[in-house]
Amino acid sequence: MTAARVRPEVVEAARMLLDQMGITAEALL
Numbered sequence: 001m002t003a004a005r006v007r008p009e010v011v012e013a014a015r016m017l018l019d020q021m022g023i024t025a026e027a028l029l
Contacts, residue, residue, distance in 0.1 A: 006014075
């Protein structure tokens with residue numbers, strides 16, 4: 001799934017959750 005297909009608010013929420021788990025969003029792209 002690419003970020004382009006996901007709504008901006010969903011991407012932000014996912015980034016926040018990943019940040020809490022100690023994972024950077026860049027590591028998944």
